Amino acid sequence: MSAQDITIGAKVGGLVSDRLYLAISAIRTGNLVKKDGTLDKPDLNIAEVFDPPAGAMGWRRSIWEIDLRYNYGKEGIKSIVGSQPDVPWQAAVAFGRLVDDADGAPDRKGSFGFAEVLLNLSPRTYLGLRYSQMNLEDGATAKLGGSPVAVREYRRYSLGVGYRLSHLTHLKTEYTINDAKGGSSKPELNQFAVGVATKF
Numbered sequence: 001m002s003a004q005d006i007t008i009g010a011k012v013g014g015l016v017s018d019r020l021y022l023a024i025s026a027i028r029t030g031n032l033v034k035k036d037g038t039l040d041k042p043d044l045n046i047a048e049v050f051d052p053p054a055g056a057m058g059w060r061r062s063i064w065e066i067d068l069r070y071n072y073g074k075e076g077i078k079s080i081v082g083s084q085p086d087v088p089w090q091a092a093v094a095f096g097r098l099v100d101d102a103d104g105a106p107d108r109k110g111s112f113g114f115a116e117v118l119l120n121l122s123p124r125t126y127l128g129l130r131y132s133q134m135n136l137e138d139g140a141t142a143k144l145g146g147s148p149v150a151v152r153e154y155r156r157y158s159l160g161v162g163y164r165l166s167h168l169t170h171l172k173t174e175y176t177i178n179d180a181k182g183g184s185s186k187p188e189l190n191q192f193a194v195g196v197a198t199k200f
Helices: none
Strands: 008-015 020-028 058-070 089-103 108-120 125-136 153-164 169-181 191-198
Touching: none
Parallel strands: none
Antiparallel strands: 008 020, 020 058, 058 089, 089 108, 108 125, 125 153, 153 169, 169 191
């Protein structure tokens, strides 16, 4: 195994105040080529992009991200299902960069990020709002966010409502507006979802 095959990742994070959590993370994969010479897909993806840049004979993925979270606990992680509604609201923002370093083809570069807020309207009911985006640069396109056609830009606006049936079981509904640009066509990707989330 050569140094080019090794994946390296790191994360540094912690509380910067009683409720504010900051983290910086980065990862660089090794060369994503299988033993038979075909191109592999990374386990870590951004906006559901698993495939290499078009025409690549080898590739490596590099990602860095900055996360800022308020009222998510000392580790910056607080699942809605299974946790008490002990704060009136939670908020988080993140920004990052992606570089797919291609052999024999142009590199694919882009930026991504999100902002979200959760409001506990009552001990049983909560409202969630989220905005997320992914932009590729230099004319690059990919099937961002599960788009059926390759696009350059993808934005998602989500509104969700949850109801705590019990501490470990929630009923959730969400409406999502998905806006994709820069492709050969503009797919209609909006969706409405209802589901039950539970922990055992």
